[in-house]
Amino acid sequence: MQVPLSLPDLSEREIEAVTAVLKSRWLSMGPAVEDFESKFAGYIGVKHAVAVNSGTSGLHLAVRSLGIGKGDEAITTPFSFVSSANCLLFEGARPVFADIDPETLNIDCSLIENKINKNTKCLLPVHIFGQPVDMSLIRSIASRHGLSVLEDSCEAIGARYNSRLTGTRSDAAVFAFYPNKQITTGEGGMVVTNRDDLAGLLRSMRNQGRDEGAAWYEHNRLGFNYRMDEMSAALGRVQLDRLPEILAKREWVAGKYTEKLDSLAGVSVPGVNPAVQMSWFVYVVRLDPKIDRELVIAELASRNIGSRGYFRPIHLQPFFRKTFGYKPGDFPVAEAAGASTLALPFYTNMPEEQIDYVVSNLGDILGRF
Template identity: 40%
Template sequence: MSKLIYLDAPVLGELEKKYLCEAVDTGYVSSVGRFVEDFEKRFSDYLGVKKSVSVQSGTAAIHISLYELGIKEGDEVIVPALTFVATANPVVYLGAKPVFVDIDPDTWNIDVDRIEERITERTKAIIPVHLYGNPADMERINDIAKKYGLYVVEDATESLGAKYRGRYTGTIGELGCFSFNGNKLITTGGGGMVVGRSEDRLDHIKYLVNQARDNRPEYYHSEIGFNYRMTNIEAALGIAQMERIDNLLEKKKIFNQIYREELKGPVRFQKEYKNAESSWWLTAVYIDRDIDIPELQKELSKRGIQTRRIFTPLVEFPMYRESRDKYPVSYDIYSNGLCLPSSPLNSEDDIFYVTKTLKEILR
């Protein structure tokens, strides 16, 4: 097969060009223009929340959320050991310490049974990650947070469209953070969004991301602020993507279903918690065979199939180094896991080809 089967490429077309050209034609390509407010409104309507605040990235969303909640030097924040590094880095930006917890072997999300043993008098927040779009056990996490007086900041950067007990991920904690990187369900090229329970908090975040610029007098700043604003041209792209979101989400779910039906036996899949509904941003599998994952990737690449390793456990990195023995599940999933093509640019025939090829190689 000569064509490329995409891992996570975005779906872009005439609709995106239309709105981008409108932004260019108006001359408003930076933070001024109608598209930012429109995008925030459409995003809020989709999630069923009162307010959303756009920012420059998912990392910025997590950083400004922790900053707004008063996380500071000497504090500790609970983070799963298996996630993208951008979950933990913002904790360090504020002088706080990420405290890692191993993951559940079935869902690959933070092991809720192990959270309490990592809580100290310095713990101020928990950041659950809905890994690859699969919702974490938010009910139990919120119960633990309430018991110890902790904030919950949802890393929903991979899980737009996923639901837990009928509520969209990102809307269940104190604050929720989303990403619109080029590989996400919808993209603005870069960009992110913050939602939350308190409109007052979100109003203050909106103020902070605009360099804490006051209206009295011009260029008056009453606090330390951040240049985290989304641009009008990014938001124009986001509006077009929001018009596609249901179709994009449906295709990812169909692809995941095909993988599950066709790959019974040689692989294992992430499991969902009861009353959870994953967005399956990426379908990730555990290869239940004695096989070298990088070599498997090379063989798949020869056949035009893009793949990606599971995230490296954060405790493997120099700045977060800890003993592997404390995180056996994270290392097991990393060592045997693989992300399969999940881009809606692919067709169902493409996904069937991936399953056929993977089974042939595994034999």
């Protein structure tokens, strides 16, 4: 049996939607993008949604639109994909890390205020693996100190904290649609905001600095080519329509894993805050420290089972160690998670027989330790 780490869920509806765009010959800057943006804003419950070509591009534009630049700092998590820190470096700002909660693996909100200084301009929480941060705490800290909030929701579309969707309690929030995400556009992202000023800047900067209504060769500010194409938007529109179905199926897969792994020695299943409604991006377990994770990954691969360590902490990436002098021990909770987390195969239509195959083989491998 071959069990991939992830697979996108694509139906005939998505194929038909993309084919219709190709037949129209209108491949960029057209009605599919506008419709996707409108539907996405309606789903999240915000005034504006701005489609871009990746979550990373969206984070970059959001940082720039918020006026965060050289010499500024933003407080964020070291346990994330690297783009949540890189987006600050693109603009000459510095990510300042606060360690994480050992259960949820999100930023530990109790550590944030000790990191704030005169250079702090923004809080940048990341909803890791689809589990939301408590945004009421983030907003409260930001309000006390006059800081903006940029929400990295790239892994958390449809997730809720106390029934409130991610993306609704910040100056701007960013979602991503890479093929392993809950919904996909192939490559793509979306920035959402209720602020008219930010929306105008986002739309201009994603399109080479052109303001809406400006002539084609009139560039009012420094911009980028971060546009989403029409085929991607057509795919995204259908995926968004199917999101409730997709999230329910992923919830079922996660529940089956938790049920079958709960009694397996050497493995801890994901901890979920009771206030949270998860949007399952990946299914990540923790291995006992005595277990050689790399050996487990290699053994699973030999049995045609995909798996991966999620994530290597950002501060221990070679570039960050060289540039900022970070070293092991700086953020011990994130480092312990980075050394023990294991992403198991997980996707929307994963059948129970594959789940059983993964769990059976993982148990066999762990029995050697």
